[in-house]
Amino acid sequence: APSSAGAGPRSSSAGGADPVEAQMASCGAFCALFDRACPANGCRDACAELLTAPRPCNALTAPYFDCMSAGIQISSMTSCEQIARWLDPLFECLGSSASACETSFKDVCSEPFKGHRACQLDGAP
Known part of the structure; x- marks a missing residue:
């Protein structure tokens, strides 16, 4: 019976339409x-920690990470320590409510965050 479609406990998380799922992806x-450089980089755990808590600009993270993925190259020779020095401030910044934050990833990708105090990446108030 087509009239029952969408009913039941699973109606709230329809396939890929779940915004948190898209942000996590x-x-x-x-x-x-x-x-490749550091298989145990902890990045996905940081994603989960960031995105499972509702924050004002989580919705902006998908375009940001999509942009970053197209814009950066990581050499396979990069150390896990160096990767941690890049990722730790990035996730700290994305998850904080500080008005300014410093991260090595200063990139055109920070544009969507301008004006969002809770996760801006350009250091402007």
Whole structure:
């Protein structure tokens, strides 16, 4: 009976339409860039920690991580320590409510965050 479609407990998480799922997928694709150099980079755990808590600009993370994934190259010779020095401030910044934050990833990708105090990446108030 087609009239029952969408009813029941699963109606709230329809396939890929779940925004958190989309945000996690984009974050995961970004994290994959570091896997060759450092398989245990902790990036996906950071994604989960960031995106499972509702924050004002989580919705902006998917376009941001998609943009970053297209814009950065990570050499397979990069150390896990160096990757941590890039990723830790990035996730700290994305998850904070500080008015300014410093991260090595200063890129055109920060544009969507301008004006969003809770996760801006350009250091402007």
